[in-house]
Amino acid sequence: MSVVGSRDRPRDLSRPLPAGLSWAVLAVFAVTLALATLIAPLPWWIAAVYAGMSVVTFAAYGLDKRAARSSAARTPESTLLLLGLLAGWPGALVAQQVFRHKTRKRSFRRAFWGTVVLNVLAVAALGWFLTR
Numbered sequence: 293m294s295v296v297g298s299r300d301r302p303r304d305l306s307r308p309l310p311a312g313l314s315w316a317v318l319a320v321f322a323v324t325l326a327l328a329t330l331i332a333p334l335p336w337w338i339a340a341v342y343a344g345m346s347v348v349t350f351a352a353y354g355l356d357k358r359a360a361r362s363s364a365a366r367t368p369e370s371t372l373l374l375l376g377l378l379a380g381w382p383g384a385l386v387a388q389q390v391f392r393h394k395t396r397k398r399s400f401r402r403a404f405w406g407t408v409v410l411n412v413l414a415v416a417a418l419g420w421f422l423t424r
Contacts, residue, residue, distance in 0.1 A: 308395035314385045321382065321412070334419045346383025349375040353387030353394065360393070369400055377407040379415070 325342065328334040352375055356367040372394065376384045384404065388395050394404070 304398045304400075305396045306398045306401075308392075309401070311389050314389055317408075318382055318385050328419060332419065332423050335422060338415065338419070342379045342382060345375065345378055345380035346386070348383070349380030350383035350387045350390075352380075353384060354391055357387075357391040357393040369394075369403075373400075373403055373407050376404060377411055379411060381408045381411055 325334070325339055329336055329339050349372070352367055352372060356372065358364075359366050372384065381404070384394075387393065394400050
């Protein structure tokens with residue numbers, strides 16, 4: 293579905309993914325990270341980094357949503373994606389659902405989920421390396 297935007301260019305809008313999918317991905321990741329920290333043993337600081345970056349990323353999405361509503365300066369999508377890639381994607385998932393922000397733009401969603409996959413692969417490799 294393409295809608296004409298305020299600058300007369302088509303907007304890349306589509307139906308949001310089901311919220312349950314985001315919550316399920318987040319729950320599986322949280323349980324896996326907790327188990328890996330308790331059993332593997334994955335260093336505790338990895339979970340702490342995810343928690344801290346998630347708070348920062350959640351706040352960034354909230355501020356961007358507020359800016360979008362008030363036509364103020366926006367946070368660049370590249371910044372939001374970078375925060376997600378740097379372990380903030382769990383907070384981004386929560387923010388997307390809570391603020392209903394960045395859930396319809398197809399190109400952003402594709403890039404976002406790409407960063408999630410890259411981050412999970414990187415932390416799995418790091419965990420494997422650290423626990424050997």
